[in-house]
Each structure stands twice: as C-alpha cells, then as structure tokens.
Amino acid sequence: MENNTGKPYAIGIDIGGTNTVFGLVDAQGNVLSHNGFKTKDYPDINRYADTLGTHLLQLVETAGGRKNIRGIGVGAPNANYYTGCIEQAPNLPWKGIVPLADMLRERTGIAVSMTNDANAAALGEMTYGAAWGMKDFIMITLGTGVGSGIIINGQLVYGHDGLAGELGHVIVRPGGRLCGCGRRGCLETYCSATGIVRTVHEVLTSTDEPSRLRRIPLEQVTSKDIYDAAEQGDKLALEIFRFTGTILGEAFANFIAFSGPEAIVLFGGLAKAGHYIIDPIREAMEANVMNIYKGKTRLLVSQLKDSDAAILGAGALGWEAV
Amino acid sequence: MENNTGKPYAIGIDIGGTNTVFGLVDAQGNVLSHNGFKTKDYPDINRYADTLGTHLLQLVETAGGRKNIRGIGVGAPNANYYTGCIEQAPNLPWKGIVPLADMLRERTGIAVSMTNDANAAALGEMTYGAAWGMKDFIMITLGTGVGSGIIINGQLVYGHDGLAGELGHVIVRPGGRLCGCGRRGCLETYCSATGIVRTVHEVLTSTDEPSRLRRIPLEQVTSKDIYDAAEQGDKLALEIFRFTGTILGEAFANFIAFSGPEAIVLFGGLAKAGHYIIDPIREAMEANVMNIYKGKTRLLVSQLKDSDAAILGAGALGWEAV
Numbered sequence: 001m002e003n004n005t006g007k008p009y010a011i012g013i014d015i016g017g018t019n020t021v022f023g024l025v026d027a028q029g030n031v032l033s034h035n036g037f038k039t040k041d042y043p044d045i046n047r048y049a050d051t052l053g054t055h056l057l058q059l060v061e062t063a064g065g066r067k068n069i070r071g072i073g074v075g076a077p078n079a080n081y082y083t084g085c086i087e088q089a090p091n092l093p094w095k096g097i098v099p100l101a102d103m104l105r106e107r108t109g110i111a112v113s114m115t116n117d118a119n120a121a122a123l124g125e126m127t128y129g130a131a132w133g134m135k136d137f138i139m140i141t142l143g144t145g146v147g148s149g150i151i152i153n154g155q156l157v158y159g160h161d162g163l164a165g166e167l168g169h170v171i172v173r174p175g176g177r178l179c180g181c182g183r184r185g186c187l188e189t190y191c192s193a194t195g196i197v198r199t200v201h202e203v204l205t206s207t208d209e210p211s212r213l214r215r216i217p218l219e220q221v222t223s224k225d226i227y228d229a230a231e232q233g234d235k236l237a238l239e240i241f242r243f244t245g246t247i248l249g250e251a252f253a254n255f256i257a258f259s260g261p262e263a264i265v266l267f268g269g270l271a272k273a274g275h276y277i278i279d280p281i282r283e284a285m286e287a288n289v290m291n292i293y294k295g296k297t298r299l300l301v302s303q304l305k306d307s308d309a310a311i312l313g314a315g316a317l318g319w320e321a322v
Numbered sequence: 323m324e325n326n327t328g329k330p331y332a333i334g335i336d337i338g339g340t341n342t343v344f345g346l347v348d349a350q351g352n353v354l355s356h357n358g359f360k361t362k363d364y365p366d367i368n369r370y371a372d373t374l375g376t377h378l379l380q381l382v383e384t385a386g387g388r389k390n391i392r393g394i395g396v397g398a399p400n401a402n403y404y405t406g407c408i409e410q411a412p413n414l415p416w417k418g419i420v421p422l423a424d425m426l427r428e429r430t431g432i433a434v435s436m437t438n439d440a441n442a443a444a445l446g447e448m449t450y451g452a453a454w455g456m457k458d459f460i461m462i463t464l465g466t467g468v469g470s471g472i473i474i475n476g477q478l479v480y481g482h483d484g485l486a487g488e489l490g491h492v493i494v495r496p497g498g499r500l501c502g503c504g505r506r507g508c509l510e511t512y513c514s515a516t517g518i519v520r521t522v523h524e525v526l527t528s529t530d531e532p533s534r535l536r537r538i539p540l541e542q543v544t545s546k547d548i549y550d551a552a553e554q555g556d557k558l559a560l561e562i563f564r565f566t567g568t569i570l571g572e573a574f575a576n577f578i579a580f581s582g583p584e585a586i587v588l589f590g591g592l593a594k595a596g597h598y599i600i601d602p603i604r605e606a607m608e609a610n611v612m613n614i615y616k617g618k619t620r621l622l623v624s625q626l627k628d629s630d631a632a633i634l635g636a637g638a639l640g641w642e643a644v
C-alpha cells in the first residue's frame with residue numbers, strides 16, 4: 001500500500017484507558033491502516049511513547065514519507081490543547097502531567113496537536129460527519145462519562161486555560177447524585193452509561209412492575225439492553241429512556257441560551273437508542289428553551305462508524321497541527 | 323470643538339426603552355459630545371431615524387467629517403448582529419422587525435453595526451474596561467433584566483442566528499418564579515432589579531424580624547436601598563444579598579464549565595453592592611465549580627462610568643463596523 005501519489009494524510013490517534021488506536025486519515029474522511037494496542041500494557045510512559053512512535057513511523061512509511069503527512073492529532077482524556085500535556089487523567093496509567101505531544105514530536109519529527117477526546121469528536125463531526133459545514137454546534141458524547149466539544153464561530157472552545165467544555169459536569173440537579181468529580185447532581189451522573197445503570201436500579205426498586213431488565217445483573221445492564229427491552233414494549237425501559245432524555249433536554253435548553261448552536265450532535269451507545277431517547281430529549285428541550293430559540297436547534301446523531309470516529313476526530317485535529 | 327487633526331472616532335449609540343444616548347468615542351475610551359433624547363417621543367420609527375440621523379450628522383461635523391469616523395455602533399435590546407434589525411423588542415415603541423442599521427446607514431453614509439446592549443457592554447469592557455486584553459470572559463449586566471455578552475477567542479458569541487448569550491434566561495430553579503419570557507425559574511427572575519424586589523417581598527413576609535426595608539414601599543425598593551440597609555447591619559438585607567449572590571454563583575459555576583472564562587465581569591446597580599453581593603457569589607461559585615476550574619475565574623466589577631459605559635460599548639462595535 002505504498003503511496004507514490006503524494007496524496008496528503010493526517011495521522012489520528014485516540015488514547016483510551018483500555019486501547020490506543022490510530023490510523024491514516026485522508027481528506028475525504030477515510031481511515032487507512034487502522035491499528036492499535038492495549039494502553040494498559042504500558043504503565044511506563046517512555047515505553048508507551050516508544051511503542052506508539054514505532055507504529056507512527058510505520059504509518060509515515062505507508063503514506064509515502066513525512067512529506068505526505070500534514071500533522072498528528074491526538075484525542076485523549078484530560079489532554080490540554082494549549083500545553084500538549086495529559087493532565088492528571090484518572091483513567092490512564094500515567095500519573096501527573098505527561099508532555100505527550102512533545103514526546104511524539106521527538107519520535108516522529110512531525111507536528112502534534114492534542115485535545116480531549118470529546119473535542120476531537122466535535123472536530124471529526126465538523127470535518128467529516130453530521131456537522132459538516134456548521135460553524136456553531138455542540139457535540140455531546142454519551143459514554144462511560146458525558147463529554148462535550150463546543151464549536152463557536154467554526155472554532156473549538158478551549159477557554160482561558162485549555163479546559164473549557166465540560167458539559168457533563170454542569171449541575172442539573174442541585175444536591176442530586178454524587179459524581180466522580182466529588183460534586184453532586186452533574187449531568188453525567190444521570191446520562192452516562194453508569195448514570196443510566198443508577199436509574200435502572202432506582203426504577204426497578206421503586207416498583208414491582210415486571211420488566212425484562214430484572215433478568216440482567218444490574219452492573220451488566222447496557223443502553224443496548226434497555227433498547228432491546230423497549231423494543232419489546234417494556235414499560236420500565238421506556239420510563240428509563242424518558243427520565244434520561246428529559247434531563248438531557250432540559251440541560252440542552254440552557255446550553256442553547258449560551259451559544260445558540262445550529263445543532264447538538266449526539267454520539268455514543270445511548271444515542272443509538274433512536275426515538276426512545278431522541279423524542280424525550282427533543283420534547284424537554286423545546287419545552288424548556290426560550291421562545292426566540294424554539295425550533296432552531298437540530299438534534300442530530302453522529303453517523304460516523306464507531307471504529308473510525310475517534311481516529312477521524314483526532315485526524316481532523318492533525319490537519320491543523322503546528 | 324472642530325477637529326482638524328484627523329483623529330479617528332467611532333460613534334456609539336445606546337437605545338433604551340426610555341432614552342437614546344450617543345456620542346463620539348476615541349481610541350482611548352473617552353466619550354465626547356455626549357447627547358440624547360427620549361426614545362418614547364418617537365413612536366414612528368421613520369421620525370425616530372430622522373431625528374437620530376440629524377444628531378449623528380452633527381457628531382460627524384464635530385469629528386471633522388466622515389473621513390474621521392470609523393463606523394457607527396448601536397446597542398439595543400433584541401438587536402440582531404447578523405441582520406442589523408431590532409426584532410420584536412417588548413420594551414421599545416416599534417413593533418415587529420425594524421431594519422435600523424440600514425436606516426441609519428442611509429441617513430449618514432457611514433457603516434453601522436448593531437448588537438444587543440449586553441453584547442455591546444462586553445465589547446466595551448474588552449476594549450476599554452475591566453476585561454482589557456482578555457480573550458475569554460463573560461459579561462453579566464444586572465439591570466431591569468439580566469443580560470449577558472460572551473467573549474470566546476476574542477470574539478463575541480452571536481451563535482447560529484445572532485441571538486446567542488441569553489444567560490439571564492438560563493433556568494436555575496426548575497418550576498421556580500414565573501419569568502416575563504413565559505417560562506419558570508430563569509436566572510433573571512431572581513437576580514434582576516425586579517427579581518430582587520420579589521425576594522425582598524418573600525423575605526419580609528416570611529418573618530417578623532424588623533428591617534429598615536419595611537419603611538420603603540415594596541415596588542420602590544432598589545439595590546441601593548438594600549445596600550444602605552446592609553451598611554446599617556440590617557439582617558434581612560444581608561440575607562437578601564446572600565440569597566441572590568448564591569443563585570448567581572451557582573449559575574456562574576455552570577457557565578465556567580461551558581467556556582472556561584478568565585473572568586466574569588459584573589455591571590449594573592446590584593454589582594455596586596460590593597462585598598455584600600460579591601462574597602456570596604464567589605463562595606457559591608467556588609463551592610459549585612469543578613476542581614479543574616477552582617480559583618481560575620476572576621470575579622470583576624465594571625469600572626466604567628454608568629453614563630459612558632453604554633456609549634463606549636456601542637462605540638467599540640462601531641470601530642469594527644463594515
């Protein structure tokens with residue numbers, strides 16, 4: 001697959017607590033030479049950077065040399081765009097502040113930009129996905145946590161110190177559920193994968209109503225299980241989606257008053273529940289939004305393939321790495 | 323005061339429900355030839371534009387001719403930056419959609435930009451005031467209502483359709499006080515001048531505790547009266563500031579998670595209550611903000627003169643009018 005045409009690529013890298021995945025991204029949004037390894041196998045950051053660096057040099061070769069690589073983009077939890085460091089990431093093996101952008105630049109001789117995974121996802125949607133051509137939208141990733149990437153005037157919002165856009169930690173229920181961040185009532189405690197499991201527990205224990213969800217060990221329940229139950233007409237599954245969607249929609253109404261986005265784009269397992277989750281989100285959003293905004297913000301679900309989305313997002317950052 | 327030096331000016335115009343004021347603004351933030359008239363005297367928009375146009379031509383003459391005027395900036399309620407129109411402003415005499423930017427351009431031959439008054443105030447603070455040199459901050463105006471202007475990456479946030487930044491209408495108490503916008507629990511229903519009067523009423527009727535505030539007819543109570551009472555150690559006045567400041571601080575914590583601002587700048591009568599209001603705001607803000615943001619966002623009070631601030635803000639917009 002040697003490239004002799006001089007076609008330009010970016011390299012996209014997504015660093016998660018479990019896996020590190022990477023690939024070449026072309027201008028049309030195709031991911032080539034998709035590969036990866038276990039992040040957890042490298043508790044030593046220098047060995048991690050060496051291994052990743054070796055893989056990156058292979059990608060460079062595949063692309064036909066450094067001249068064909070515009071830059072490297074990295075999406076990682078707690079990554080600071082301004083400093084190129086991963087800062088105190090609770091779910092990664094390396095403690096403290098890790099200057100990973102510099103470490104990869106040294107090993108490849110290529111410019112590296114880093115940002116957190118949700119910001120990278122927003123860039124991916126703007127460059128290749130549901131938000132193509134939009135200048136004002138909000139990306140919400142519904143995963144283990146709730147992440148966000150905010151685009152205003154066509155630019156990612158990094159804020160004063162590179163850490164803006166933590167909409168999963170907007171407090172939506174003062175005094176509500178305890179969050180991993182130490183506070184109470186964060187959006188993430190209701191609308192993440194773990195938040196929904198808490199809701200399942202609350203709903204199942206509050207009634208004797210039969211439900212298919214009672215057959216699954218609580219800690220193993222996923223959005224997919226709730227979706228499957230809803231498809232069978234399971235009343236409690238529908239109630240769980242309605243409860244979750246209503247909290248999201250109320251929060252979105254406040255986000256709209258802030259930045260007046262053209263769209264809110266959803267990504268992640270919960271977003272795949274289709275109308276079961278989208279309908280209550282839309283109803284709560286429209287019921288709670290100010291008149292001047294009504295009907296103006298579209299609710300979209302990412303159409304990017306799960307396996308490609310993270311690399312595409314990081315790759316989109318790579319195109320503009322300096 | 324004829325200007326033969328070729329010194330550049332912008333014209334700033336602030337349109338309020340009661341008064342229209344305007345003046346020349348120089349690059350140092352001085353307001354010259356400050357003048358005005360009653361908005362309400364002109365229920366006909368054409369006569370209003372004619373009168374304002376005549377005043378503007380006088381300002382042009384004072385400045386030494388059109389060549390010395392960089393542009394005209396207008397701050398007005400419900401003004402849309404993208405269209406140059408005032409849209410459905412409930413507190414202005416003209417109904418529907420008024421293309422005022424075009425009307426003033428026709429009458430003066432000078433470029434005109436418009437935005438809402440709180441956005442203009444944010445530009446004023448960035449160009450001449452407490453936020454000088456900042457690229458990421460939020461302006462909160464505490465007046466009859468609560469307005470906001472959000473600066474991100476050195477630019478005002480107008481949003482997809484020119485109407486972003488209505489932080490006075492973020493819902494902070496679901497199901498709470500009825501708002502003029504038709505919804506319940508908006509920040510404005512607690513922290514505006516009228517919101518505080520509602521709080522005074524609630525606090526005074528909930529207890530027999532003596533208070534200097536009982537001597538003032540309820541509908542006439544101002545932030546200044548509450549401040550004066552607090553200065554005398556009035557317990558209920560202090561409680562009113564604490565209640566109001568706590569709601570503002572909780573809301574600010576969520577705003578910080580959105581845009582990671584360097585500062586939040588306060589303007590308006592309530593902001594003049596000094597530590598009585600600032601202390602509870604800061605305490606609630608720091609108590610409710612995520613760890614990664616703690617201690618990072620400054621709380622500032624506008625230092626611009628009341629009489630100049632609105633014209634300066636509009637003038638700051640005028641410098642970049644096209």
